[in-house]
Amino acid sequence: MNYSVSEENYIKSIYHLQQQTETVTTNSLANELHTKPASVTDMLKKLQTKKLVEYEKYRGFKLNSTGNKIALNIVRRHRLWEFFLVNKLGFEWDKVHDIAEELEHVSSADLIKRLDSFLNFPQTDPHGDPIPDTNGKIAIIKQQCLTEIAAKKNVVVSSVSNQSPEMLEMLKHYHIAISTTLKVNKHFAFDGSVEIKVSQHASCIISQQVAANIFVHHD
């Protein structure tokens, strides 16, 4: 079956919100999509009749397994295109989201299959987020954010959850990118900032706000 751009955007946003809370509220979805709660209610009735969500009036909603599969397919398309934009066309990673947002709705399965192969079957997108496979299987990367890492531990940056130009600017300044290895020296109790050391560079201190957006794994 084929879904409209609008339907796909709703499905994808519900998916993303469900990463944080099991069931999603009308307001939060309206906020995510920059639309009005009334519009959300309208669309949710539609998604319910199409049997993609579980929805009870006033009770919130969540994707059922069909909806989830569709969401993962959209996420797959989005992340493959992001990979393409960064690794083939040379975009900076803070510029690709909006373009991938449009490309993800191009509805050819063959296209995505070939794109995947052309890109050599990447496992993660440029922000370090895993790319679901054709069957909607997605790697769960056990990761912690930098604020949770004990002092003296070596870690590898696996993803960054804020993709703004401002964030990118900071990360570049600190010489941090996906798969960069760094060592946590010390946590400061006063403001939660963290001193780290990145390879051959001098140690530096990053604010809690920045640290909270950097996800890492051990080894």
Place this chain on the structure above:
Amino acid sequence: MNYSVSEENYIKSIYHLQQQTETVTTNSLANELHTKPASVTDMLKKLQTKKLVEYEKYRGFKLNSTGNKIALNIVRRHRLWEFFLVNKLGFEWDKVHDIAEELEHVSSADLIKRLDSFLNFPQTDPHGDPIPDTNGKIAIIKQQCLTEIAAKKNVVVSSVSNQSPEMLEMLKHYHIAISTTLKVNKHFAFDGSVEIKVSQHASCIISQQVAANIFVHHD
């Protein structure tokens, strides 16, 4: 300014029809877009208020210079994506039109600039049609179709105006592709068929119907 997918499709179709006749009729455009004449009239009023077409009731219409520039930009996007699909993703040329039809509406100028550079600034798409440049300049390739070529002349295939799988099948069978060199041996008066010789293959006869879709230039 930004145009809807629908508006872009109308603009592009008017452009294509104008290649054959200076002014375009409501019916022919409806036919091209698989829509109804009434819908065409509606959209044309809109394009007129947006000052993209010259339009007089019952008199047909044509793109003005603004409309023409926009059309050429859409054609540029379409053909660059077709080139990408064939030369990078390995699609056969008869499969790319519908996908490029969707990709062409993705509205990032930077994307197209980078795609162009990634593809190494191709001059023609996989069917041999010229790709307009950023300013809407398009090479006019002086070409004749095979039925018009005098016997004993050597020519190079520059484009093929029918992109169906059936046509591709025939061309493959005859070992004809874009930039193939061939020699016209003889025209048969009875049915307009043409005997040709392609490089080291044995001469063969192609029907007038096929010959009329193969465009060539000398040398």
Place this chain on the structure above:
DNA sequence: ACTTTTTTTTAGATTTGTCTAAATTTTAAT
């Protein structure tokens, strides 16, 4: 437990792009 606030839904309107059927204009035919 009752009231206030917040959240969600309904009702009705709007925009974009489309359609059918009827009316109008142009073109072709006798």
Place this chain on the structure above:
DNA sequence: ATTAAAATTTAGACAAATCTAAAAAAAAGT
């Protein structure tokens, strides 16, 4: 020059997706 046929436009309706304003339900506060 009339009439018949074809092409085009208008009028009015419809579907998708959105909105505002009002009503209803749930949650929070006293």
